[in-house]
Amino acid sequence: MNEFPQALTIAGSDSGGGAGMQADIKTIQERHVFATNVVVAITAQNTLGVQASLPLPLSLINQQFASLATDFKIRACKTGMLADAEHVATVAENLRHYDWGPLTLDPVMIAKGGAQLLADDAIDTLRTELLPLATVLIPNLPETEVLTSSRIKTTADFKQAAHQLQQMGAKNIIIKGGHLDYQSQAADYVLYADGQDEWLTTPRIATKRTHGTGDTFSACLTAELAKGTPLKAAIHISKAFIQAAIANPITVGHGHGPTNHWAYQEVHHD
16 A cells, blocks of 8 residues: 555646656656646746746645645655745755655756746745755756856866755756757766765767656656666666757647657667
């Protein structure tokens, strides 16, 4: 009873279905884990961009957390779009209250189309309230530069930034290198809590169908952790999952199209 692996995404809704909570739920389902959700904000969004967004009342966010706690056995959770300082603080308060396993923190700040998804005043709150709770922190390069107040150009910069983020309280760091456009390989740097590190590299794919890549990667990792997969193996599965999702595109929309959330299953048959 209630022992089936269950995970939680705490994020914004993407009406276009390619990123945000919708990408999370699709990905978690593909990994054979039951997905629950706390909606923090609603967006009017498609592959061309974010046209509008509205954070939900804090009381309703608290009620969503309480509702899940009375019925589900959540084993891992992740965060996505958290809107502003008040909402970041509210989410952090709830995560301290409920023990729902490892937290994967995806510090969503800017959408693919350039829309700002996290208010400037929320960055300090995210650093002080949420970062220390994170089992895994997964920023992309622009987010890493904001969080560390530094520029990242070299492999040494990656390593220095990861150590800096670890000092802020996050246990394991994955800095996604997809924004380094001049490289033929997409390279992510991983710094583990015990000080070990590694680079995850895959061939770069020339495509506009990358909407929701960060959400998908972090959701896959969350699902694996909910199943009890060891962290290193979970990270490697997540890297393969997003690579398959980008390499086997589906054609919808007229802008930055979504990734293919079922591609990994077809390629790997698991």
